[in-house]
Amino acid sequence: EAGVAQSPRYKIIEKRQSVAFWCNPISGHATLYWYQQILGQGPKLLIQFQNNGVVDDSQLPKDRFSAERLKGVDSTLKIQPAKLEDSAVYLCASSPRSPGEQYFGPGTRLTVT
Amino acid sequence: GENVEQHPSTLSVQEGDSAVIKCTYSDSASNYFPWYKQELGKGPQLIIDIRSNVGEKKDQRIAVTLNKTAKHFSLHITETQPEDSAVYFCAALDGGTYKYIFGTGTRLKVLA
Numbered sequence: 019e020a021g022v023a024q025s026p027r028y029k030i031i032e033k034r035q036s037v038a039f040w041c042n043p044i045s046g047h048a049t050l051y052w053y054q055q056i057l058g059q060g061p062k063l064l065i066q067f068q069n070n071g072v073v074d075d076s077q078l079p080k081d082r083f084s085a086e087r088l089k090g091v092d093s094t095l096k097i098q099p100a101k102l103e104d105s106a107v108y109l110c111a112s113s114p115r116s117p118g119e120q121y122f123g124p125g126t127r128l129t130v131t
Numbered sequence: 132g133e134n135v136e137q138h139p140s141t142l143s144v145q146e147g148d149s150a151v152i153k154c155t156y157s158d159s160a161s162n163y164f165p166w167y168k169q170e171l172g173k174g175p176q177l178i179i180d181i182r183s184n185v186g187e188k189k190d191q192r193i194a195v196t197l198n199k200t201a202k203h204f205s206l207h208i209t210e211t212q213p214e215d216s217a218v219y220f221c222a223a224l225d226g227g228t229y230k231y232i233f234g235t236g237t238r239l240k241v242l243a
Contacts, residue, residue, distance in 0.1 A: 022174070051231075060137075060220050060233030061175065074230060109174050117163065117229045122174030 020044065022123035024110050030129045036098035039126045043091070043112030049073075050087055051120065052095050053109040061109055067093065068116055100130045133158040133225040137234025144211050145242050152219055152237045155203040160226025164204045166195060167220045169236075175220055179206070211241045 023042040031037050043050050048069050053061035064083065065075040069090035078085070082101070087093040097104055107125040134157040144150050156164075162183040167175035181188045181195045181204065188195050192211075197204040208215055221234040 058236070060135075060222075060235050061231075062233070063230050066230070074228065111174075117224050119165070119177060119180065120231065121177065122167075124172070124174050 022110055022112050022121055024108075024123040024126055026126055027124065028127050028129075030131065031100055033102055033130050034099040036096065037100055037128060038094050038096045039108050039110075039128075041093045041095070041110030041123060043093070043110070044114075044121055047112035047114050047121075048090070049113040049116040049118065050093050051111040051113070052085055052093070053111065055107040055109055055125070057106070064095070066116070073116065097128075100128075102130050104128060105130045132228065133161055133223055133230075133232040135221060135223050135232045135234045137221050137237060139237060140235065141238045141240070143240045143242060146211060146213060148211055150206075150208045150211055150215070150239055150241075152206045152221070152239070153203060154205070154221035154223075154234050155201075156223040156232075157202065158223070158225055158227070159199075159202065161223040162226055163224040164195070164197060165222050165224075165231075166193075166206050167222065169218045169220060171217075208239075211239075213241050213243050215239060216241045 050067045052064045055061045064078045066073040067087040085095045109125045110123045111120040137154045165180035168178045169175045194207040218236045222231045
C-alpha cells in the first residue's frame with residue numbers, strides 16, 4: 019500500500035513570496051490533516067479535512083495560509099505572503115476515519131529567508 | 132483544551148538497555164494515545180498506541196502503559212538497538228475536539 023505522498027520535499031523562498039505544498043493521501047482515507055512542525059517541537063495541527071469539507075481550521079493563520087481539498091482526495095496548502103517564522107516542516111497525514119490512526123507523509127521543509 | 136507534556140527531552144542509553152519516555156495529559160476526556168517515531172528527514176511513524184480502556188499494550192520490544200487516574204502514559208523500549216535512535220513523540224486525542232495534541236518530543240540516542 020502506497021503511503022502519503024508530499025511534494026516538494028524542500029523549498030527555499032524569500033519573505034513575502036508565496037509557496038504551495040501538495041499532498042496525496044493514502045487511497046480511501048477520508049480524513050486529511052496538515053501540520054506545522056517547527057524545529058524541536060511536536061507537530062501542530064493547521065487544518066483538518068473530512069472528505070472535501072473543513073472540520074477544523076482554528077489554528078490556521080487565515081490571513082496568509084489557505085488550504086483546499088478538491089474532490090476529497092489531493093490537497094494543497096498555500097502560504098502568501100510568507101514570513102520568516104513560517105520556516106518549518108509541513109506534514110500531511112491521512113486517516114481512514116475521524117478520529118482514527120494517522121499516517122504521515124515525509125513532509126516539506128520550508129526555509130524562508 | 133488538552134495539553135501534553137513529555138519528558139525527558141533527550142535520553143542516551145547503552146545498546147541493550149531499556150529506555151522509558153513519559154507523558155502527562157490534562158484532559159480526562161482524552162481516550163486515545165499514540166506514540167510516533169520520527170527519523171531524520173522523515174515524517175512521524177506510528178509505532179504503538181493505547182486506548183483508555185486498556186492499561187498496557189505490548190508489541191515485541193515496545194510497550195505502552197496508561198494510568199488514567201494520574202493522567203500519564205509511558206513508552207518502554209527494551210533491548211535497545213542503534214536503529215531505535217530517533218525522536219519519539221507522544222500524543223493524546225482530545226476527547227472534545229478530536230484533535231491530536233503532541234508532546235514536545237524525546238531525542239533517543241542508543242550508544243553502540
